[in-house]
Amino acid sequence: MLNRSNSESLFATAQNYFPGGVNSPVRAFKSVGGSPLFIEKGEGCKLTDVDGNTFIDFCCSWGPLILGHANPAVVEKVNQTVANGMSFGAPTKLENELADLILSNHNYIERIRFVNSGTEAAMSAIRLARGYTGRDKIIKFEGCYHGHVDALLVSAGSGLVTLGNSSSAGVPDGTVQDTIVLPLNNKEALEQAVAEYKNQIAAIALEPIPANNGLLLQDKEFLLFLREICDREGILLFFDEVISGFRVGFEGAAGYYGIQPDLIAFGKIIGGGMPVGAYASSKEVMDNVAPLGPVYQAGTLSGNPVAMAAGIAQLTECLKPGFYDELEMKTSIFCREITQYAEKRGYNFSMPHIGSIYWIAFTKDKIQAASQIKSESMDNFKKLHAALLDRGVYIGPSGYEVGFISEAHTDNDLNDAVEAFQEALDVVFS
Ligand SMILES: *Cc1c(COP(=O)(O)O)cnc(C)c1O
Numbered sequence: 504m505l506n507r508s509n510s511e512s513l514f515a516t517a518q519n520y521f522p523g524g525v526n527s528p529v530r531a532f533k534s535v536g537g538s539p540l541f542i543e544k545g546e547g548c549k550l551t552d553v554d555g556n557t558f559i560d561f562c563c564s565w566g567p568l569i570l571g572h573a574n575p576a577v578v579e580k581v582n583q584t585v586a587n588g589m590s591f592g593a594p595t596k597l598e599n600e601l602a603d604l605i606l607s608n609h610n611y612i613e614r615i616r617f618v619n620s621g622t623e624a625a626m627s628a629i630r631l632a633r634g635y636t637g638r639d640k641i642i643k644f645e646g647c648y649h650g651h652v653d654a655l656l657v658s659a660g661s662g663l664v665t666l667g668n669s670s671s672a673g674v675p676d677g678t679v680q681d682t683i684v685l686p687l688n689n690k691e692a693l694e695q696a697v698a699e700y701k702n703q704i705a706a707i708a709l710e711p712i713p714a715n716n717g718l719l720l721q722d723k724e725f726l727l728f729l730r731e732i733c734d735r736e737g738i739l740l741f742f743d744e745v746i747s748g749f750r751v752g753f754e755g756a757a758g759y760y761g762i763q764p765d766l767i768a769f770g771k772i773i774g775g776g777m778p779v780g781a782y783a784s785s786k787e788v789m790d791n792v793a794p795l796g797p798v799y800q801a802g803t804l805s806g807n808p809v810a811m812a813a814g815i816a817q818l819t820e821c822l823k824p825g826f827y828d829e830l831e832m833k834t835s836i837f838c839r840e841i842t843q844y845a846e847k848r849g850y851n852f853s854m855p856h857i858g859s860i861y862w863i864a865f866t867k868d869k870i871q872a873a874s875q876i877k878s879e880s881m882d883n884f885k886k887l888h889a890a891l892l893d894r895g896v897y898i899g900p901s902g903y904e905v906g907f908i909s910e911a912h913t914d915n916d917l918n919d920a921v922e923a924f925q926e927a928l929d930v931v932f933s
Contacts, residue, residue, distance in 0.1 A: 505892050509553040511538040529565075534881065535888045535900045545572025547911040550897055558897035559920045561906035565899065566746050566771040569830075569859070570820055571911025577775050577816040584812035590804055597811035604818050605773075605783075611757040612767060614789035617781045617806040621745035621770025622650025624780035625708070627800045628766045629654060631782065632706035632739045634798035635791050639681045640700050642707045642738075643667070646687055646873030648715035649708060649743050649768075659684040664696045687713060688725050688871040697736050706739040706766065707732070711756035712747040714905045716873050718855045718862035723760050730762055739788075745770035745780070746905075749818060751858030752827050759858070772821075775813030820910070830859040833917060834908045837861070840921045841928075850932045859908040863887065863898075876903070883931050890927035896920050 517524035525531045525539070532539040540552040548571045550560045563571070570577065584597065602615050618624050629641060629652065641654065649655040657667025657679045667682040669675075683700065685692045687709075697704060707729055713719040733740040742764035748755035749772040757764055765788065770780040783789070793799045804810075820826065838854040838861050845852040853864045864870060865880035884902030891898055898906050908917075 505556060506554050507538050507540065507552075507556075510541045513541045513553060514538040529899070529901055529904070532900045534902070535885045537889075539900065540892075540897070547571045547573075548909055548913070548916050556895075558892070558895050559912070559916050559923075560897045561908065561920070562897060562899040562904075563907040563909050564776060565904070566750065566907055567774060567776050569750065569772050569907070569909055570775075570817055571909040574775075574817070574820070574911070576820060577813050580812045580816035581775075581777075581809055585809050587808075589809055590807055592803060594806070595808045595811070597808045597815065598806040601811045601814045601818070604815060604822070605781075608822060609754050609758075609783075611754060611763055612783035613786045615781050615783040616789065616792060616800065617779060617811070618800075618802055619778050619804055619807075619810075620650065620780045621743075621768065622652055622780070623802070624745065624768035624770055624782045625649040625655065625743055626652040628741055628743075628768045628782040629706065629708065630800065631784070631788065631792060631798050632741060632766060634796075635788055636705040636737065636739060638703050638705040640683060640703045641681065641705055642683045642685055642693070642696055644685055644687045644709050644713070646716040646719050647708070647710045647713050647743065649710075650745070650770075653678045654682050655708070657682045657684055659686070663689075663692045664699060686872050686874065687719055688721055690725065690728055693729070693732060697732055697738070701736070704736065704738045706741045708741040708743060710746065711742045711744065711760065711762070711764075712751060712857060712860070714746045714860055714862075716903050717864065717870055717876050718857070718860060718905050719871050719873065720855060720857060721871060723762075726760055726762050730764075733765070739765040741766040741768070743768045746860070747858075749773060749821055750860060750907075751831075753818075753821055772817065773814050774810050775815075775817030777807070777810035777813040779807075779810045779814055826910070827858065830908060830910065833912060833914070834859045834861060837908065837917050837921060841924045844921075844925045845928055848928070848932065850928055852928065860905050861908070862905045863902065865902075886931045887927050890930040891923055894923035894926060896923045896927075 544551045550558045645659045653674045656671045658670040667679040667684045669679045744755040748769045751759045766784045791798045838856045865883040881902045
């Protein structure tokens with residue numbers, strides 16, 4: 504059994520400081536039980552906790568670390584930059600450099616605005632969509648997460664087309680009354696909603712690769728249908744690519760599927776492990792943002808030089824030829840070796856994956872909507888999570904979350920992890 508005594512004692516102390524002992528809820532291990540591990544250090548694909556346990560990490564800070572921990576190029580660039588001051592509240596050329604790196608290699612956007620988190624990016628993109636179209640309503644999908652933005656913290660009601668119910672206390676009904684929540688992968692619901700709210704919908708928001716509530720891979724046909732509806736109805740198509748951006752390819756899901764969205768939000772990978780988000784669009788749409796246009800949005804630390812430096816260093820690596828192909832190949836081999844084993848043993852298990860994102864599903868059904876996920880399967884996840892920790896593999900502590908493979912995961916690391924997964928599955932199904 505894993506010795507977590509130092510983590511347990513730090514977690515007990517943290518209870519005196521933070522609600523639930525953490526600064527973001529999913530870190531608390533609430534759905535898997537036990538104390539969260541306090542991390543001492545990360546190197547490559549490995550994490551070391553404060554009790555000296557080492558793990559192969561598939562959480563990768565929930566997605567940002569596509570090069571793994573403490574990548575030397577990123578660390579060097581950050582160190583060079585930080586020595587010259589941490590923030591100026593005035594422009595630096597690093598902002599130009601990161602923007603140029605992105606815009607000249609991403610064919611779906613022309614202008615970008617850096618912010619400090621994915622939440623901020625999604626919030627700002629929604630405001631821009633509303634400001635640009637002069638409409639108030641937005642459509643979102645059940646099972647897509649867009650950060651803790653008031654208007655997007657909504658869950659579906661009981662009908663096919665429903666106005667959202669707030670999924671958090673503290674969000675006024677008035678704030679969510681303009682949010683329409685639909686099931687994913689359902690054309691009929693979408694047609695019904697756009698008919699019912701004709702000329703009132705500013706944007707259709709979605710994770711084109713929904714990866715915050717399982718991995719709910721959509722058919723390309725459904726995404727194309729969204730594009731069509733948006734064109735027909737004068738609605739902006741908003742891809743929240745906070746996970747998928749720079750992950751399934753440099754051009755994210757837009758490039759992967761070859762679909763032109765009207766707005767894109769970025770986060771996670773874009774900051775190389777530092778707090779960066781961004782929203783981007785055509786010049787025409789982005790010219791509506793202050794100081795050029797009437798849509799106000801600002802940030803004291805936006806475009807922070809140290810954060811820009813980390814983003815530049817990380818995305819430079821991502822642009823190297825073959826980078827994404829290799830990640831995708833490693834991921835599909837990893838998933839295949841685990842699922843083939845499960846198959847042989849007759850376990851009800853699968854690993855949907857795309858690019859270097861995978862999900863652990865305790866079913867063989869194709870899951871494309873949030874409502875298809877059975878909450879009982881989370882008991883199996885809990886057992887798997889514990890068995891993996893005991894075997895030196897760290898995955899995000901929730902069965903609804905996806906896992907990530909980084910450039911730093913070597914074939915040897917992945918072979919070790921495959922073995923750990925196989926043993927852990929035996930424990931779950933024994
Ligand atoms: C993580 C995430 C967010 C929120 O980003 P934060 O940096 O945590 O605020 C928004 N949208 C998607 C798709 C995400 O995965």
